[in-house]
Amino acid sequence: MRIDKSSLTRNGRRMTDTATNAHLDDEDSELKRSITGRLLFFYTLGDVLGSGIYVLIGLVAAAVGGAFWIAFALGVTVAAITGSAYAELVTKYPRAAGASLYVNKAFGNRPLTFLVTVSFLAASMAASGSLAVGFASYFSEVWSAPPALLVSLVFVALLVVVNFIGITESVWMNMLMTFVEVAGLLIVMLIGIIHVAQGDADFGVLTRIDVSGDYGSPALAVLAGISFSFFAMTGFENTANVAEETIDPYKAFPRSLVGGMVVAGLVYVLVSMAAALTVPTETLATSDAALLEVVKQGILPFSTDFMATLFSVIALIAITNTTLVTIVTQPRVLYGMAREDVVPGVFAKIHPVRRSPWVGLIFSGAVVGSLLVIGTLVTEAGGGIDLVGRLATVTVVLLLAIYAIVIVACLRLRGRDEDHPFFRANTPLLFLGLVGNLAILYFTIYDDPTSLLWCAGLLGVGLVLFLAEYFFGSKGTGSKAPDLDDVKGV
Amino acid sequence: MHVIVATDGSRQSLAAAKHLKSFADPTKVTAVSVVAVVRPLASVAFADDLSEGRLDGTFRDAAQSAVDTIAAVFEGWGPKVNKRIRSGSAANEIIKAAKQYDAGLVVVAAGGRGLSDSVLVGSTAQRVQHYAPCPVLVVRPAPRKRK
Numbered sequence: 001m002r003i004d005k006s007s008l009t010r011n012g013r014r015m016t017d018t019a020t021n022a023h024l025d026d027e028d029s030e031l032k033r034s035i036t037g038r039l040l041f042f043y044t045l046g047d048v049l050g051s052g053i054y055v056l057i058g059l060v061a062a063a064v065g066g067a068f069w070i071a072f073a074l075g076v077t078v079a080a081i082t083g084s085a086y087a088e089l090v091t092k093y094p095r096a097a098g099a100s101l102y103v104n105k106a107f108g109n110r111p112l113t114f115l116v117t118v119s120f121l122a123a124s125m126a127a128s129g130s131l132a133v134g135f136a137s138y139f140s141e142v143w144s145a146p147p148a149l150l151v152s153l154v155f156v157a158l159l160v161v162v163n164f165i166g167i168t169e170s171v172w173m174n175m176l177m178t179f180v181e182v183a184g185l186l187i188v189m190l191i192g193i194i195h196v197a198q199g200d201a202d203f204g205v206l207t208r209i210d211v212s213g214d215y216g217s218p219a220l221a222v223l224a225g226i227s228f229s230f231f232a233m234t235g236f237e238n239t240a241n242v243a244e245e246t247i248d249p250y251k252a253f254p255r256s257l258v259g260g261m262v263v264a265g266l267v268y269v270l271v272s273m274a275a276a277l278t279v280p281t282e283t284l285a286t287s288d289a290a291l292l293e294v295v296k297q298g299i300l301p302f303s304t305d306f307m308a309t310l311f312s313v314i315a316l317i318a319i320t321n322t323t324l325v326t327i328v329t330q331p332r333v334l335y336g337m338a339r340e341d342v343v344p345g346v347f348a349k350i351h352p353v354r355r356s357p358w359v360g361l362i363f364s365g366a367v368v369g370s371l372l373v374i375g376t377l378v379t380e381a382g383g384g385i386d387l388v389g390r391l392a393t394v395t396v397v398l399l400l401a402i403y404a405i406v407i408v409a410c411l412r413l414r415g416r417d418e419d420h421p422f423f424r425a426n427t428p429l430l431f432l433g434l435v436g437n438l439a440i441l442y443f444t445i446y447d448d449p450t451s452l453l454w455c456a457g458l459l460g461v462g463l464v465l466f467l468a469e470y471f472f473g474s475k476g477t478g479s480k481a482p483d484l485d486d487v488k489g490v
Numbered sequence: 491m492h493v494i495v496a497t498d499g500s501r502q503s504l505a506a507a508k509h510l511k512s513f514a515d516p517t518k519v520t521a522v523s524v525v526a527v528v529r530p531l532a533s534v535a536f537a538d539d540l541s542e543g544r545l546d547g548t549f550r551d552a553a554q555s556a557v558d559t560i561a562a563v564f565e566g567w568g569p570k571v572n573k574r575i576r577s578g579s580a581a582n583e584i585i586k587a588a589k590q591y592d593a594g595l596v597v598v599a600a601g602g603r604g605l606s607d608s609v610l611v612g613s614t615a616q617r618v619q620h621y622a623p624c625p626v627l628v629v630r631p632a633p634r635k636r637k
Contacts, residue, residue: 034530034576034578035530035577096535096548096549163533166532169532169579171578174531241531244535244549245530331533332533335533335537350499350500350534354613355498355529355534357533360533361533
């Protein structure tokens, strides 16, 4: 910060400025925040709900059988407990940096902080990829002509452009999309209710756990289900993005974040029950757009084609909403790292008109795009992978590790920085959450060890950026004092 | 007359502030409010190109240091200087501030010249021009000198 030395001598002037400053602290720092508790609630809900239930319900049904709602219920419980750790940390450190900040505060270990930051970035990119593939499957229900890879690539490219222009910043658009998202799931629940009311439902399905498949015991089958469904629970960590701009975070965060998770969990359980009751589990298990099967049962008194199209559009909006948030987050992480000289300074470049980190945006889009292309090539070469599932697994592995570390950080930071009001998460629950996260993590890796290769590949991108900065970067590109003398008034 | 000087942390906004000071009569200006808007849902909620410093996860600090740098331009000029940080959509908040303080002039910087400015309509400067309750001074960047 430059201080104009000459001004310090003018006492009269300086007094007034100090007076205004004191006034400013009272009025502006506290009152002019713009994210209310309600907006935060919808932000959480929109972010969590879109990421998975539309995309992954088939996989979960395949793993568990008719009782797959249990997987959703248990998964969301672990996630909500993790959410309470986030709520504690966010109210302690209300800043926009999330996991990296907490880990840095708790351990003060730079390599660990870097690893967590890069893992988060990688998880976010894999999530965008998975969602983009999911988008393409629902899109093919509306218009099946273009190839899926093209649709998902165009989708990612469009979101990058939208983000660059800044449309994503509209709070109201965010809320509207969340309403549409919830409406889609309400349709599924309504179909379930009508089906039950008509007396056609076989409730036995809800307790049926499929042990004939790959997982011999009911416990393993459910664990597999939790592992597959966990992608649907992620996204809440992105709420740390708006921590700084939340009004009264001490009250708003626990309520909105944990509340949002609980509501999302309830919706998931009811939606999975409705899906299990109305559609044979085998049909769900083999469908690319499984929730669409529920709508196609023709239980509502509308034409099935109309409902299928309407529902596809809703699913597309839901997926878009969640993908937008992940694509907003990636350049932000890169920007923060560039300012700290950990990755090349170009990622701190801000477009002069749009004030968007355009290099970071294009880079994120390119990495997600390559994931899609590589994934499609591997699939076509007979790699025998399901791209949505694979990328979701990669996201889940990375995020579970981060969640576990965040819970440990939360426990380690107890007793520190507690001079202001903050939310205190329940300690026994945190231990339970830690065990839960690690159990799901262990199973996910055990079940699909090759997902580690993908994780390593994505983390490698971070390493390459680090090395590029280390060997070729000039020190201080991100945080050097700018030369303002060339800024002329006229 | 109350003048609002908006900053998005860009060098161009500093140029705009200096431009105002270069011609305006300080005795006619009662107060200058330097306003920065943090955009919570944007990728980078506030980018400060005006001062040194790491981004320690707080965009509010970045906004604060940008506002401080701009406010320093008007130090000792005469009118009272207020510093304001708001949160939300940039154009909306600048217009709201103009109404709230009953401003007589809003000073904004027009980001750049060229394709991006004309193709991507709806930039902050444009929206402020259209909807502000008072005159708006849009400071455009000086054309690049050919070397």
